[in-house]
Amino acid sequence: MGSVLSFGILMFAAQTPRTYFTTNPAFLRLKKGRQVTNIRAFVESSCPSLFDKFRPAWWLTGGHLQTLYAVLGDFSKVDQVVYDRTGAHYFTPPASERSLDDETPIVVVLHGLSGGSHESYVRAILAPAISLVNEGGLGYRAVVVNFRGCAGVPLTSPQLYSAGYTDDIRQAVWYISHLYPKAPLLGVGFSLGANLLARYLAQEGENSRLVAGCVLGCPWNLVKNSEALESGWLSRHVYSRAMASNLKRLIQRHVSAIAQFPGSSLGQQTPKVLSVKSMTLVDFDNAITRVAGGSSPPFPFPSAWDYYKWASSDQLLGKVRVPLLSINADDDPIINEVPVDAADNGWVVMVMTRGGGHLGWFEVQGSAHYPRRWVSKPVIEWLKACGENLYADNEKAVPFRDADGWLVGAGNEHLGCREAGSGGKVEGAETEEGMLAGL
Structure with a gap:
């Protein structure tokens, strides 16, 4: 009887995510022969997982259970990632372990409210993103931008981070672009970091140094x-x-x-x-x-x-001018308001899953004895499509220059960043003592 009940719950819960495109989708330039395609065709051909069913683990069928498992579950043995630490920026894979071409795409990650590079939701994306191609991965490079005070980053001024202040991200992108000027940069944000990424892309518009973005569990309208x-x-x-x-x-x-x-x-x-x-x-x-x-x-x-x-990032969404994929869950107990109309912006694709909680999306995959995050599949497909197929017009990006050892961007002369020195290797699963993960 128990197995029949479990099967019934599984079948009832399995639903194809709802994907929202605007009536006037943006046209994207591709590397191959400078071809042009619209974003709807690009997503439909590149991200098949978005059009397949998400099947929550039968014992994690509600948003509260999905979210609590993200907070309380033991993820120390899965999706292991090792970083090279440079100030607040955690690079992976470590340079001593693998040599990558300077044109290798780079995933730039912004974590959630009080998290960091150690979070399981971050590693669930980065582990397959940086794994070797012959092992089923993308073979990419990644950088996690840890916010001020998070994940061991010291406070050197009386300023913290927030859901709206994007200058720290702007400087991080300058720094990464300076190190790897030929590499396409792909942004991924989670929760608070998703809101920051959406705001950054909107503020930069067609001058963005990130060629595409993906936001997961974005709070959008912070007031509501x-x-x-x-x-x-x-x-x-x-x-x-x-x-x-x-x-x-x-x-x-x-x-x-x-x-x-x-x-x-x-x-x-x-x-x-x-x-x-x-x-x-x-x-x-x-x-x-x-x-x-x-x-x-x-x-x-x-x-x-x-x-x-x-x-709130929803009020700026209409200004985004690079491909942006957003995924939210309809039972997220923390996020209730999602602008699925995407402010009628043809550059934005909004996806709503039936179930998944806040940064959960746990399902049982194949013969695995523990649930894995479904969302990793469409995100990896999106990163592969954008990193390998999109034509990046770097000439539109806001230039930066060296000013006495500081990188300074045009129009933002009050901002500057420089090398902070190496902090050695960091094990990605090392959590912050006393902190609840997953939020």
């Missing part, structure tokens, strides 16, 4: 999604407080560094935040992120809600 997160008892007391708890732990780890800036907003707010036993994500953002989540202007904001309004 935060309202939904705070209004439900379970979402407020479980998810919102869990995310705030992670951020408090992150602040706690950098107390000594923050103490070096006692007159800053971050320095003044930190003791207050750490004295509160329990807070929601909005509470944390109202105390810390709205004042220290980026440079001035536009920070500080009058309230967390003003910050959410400014940082």
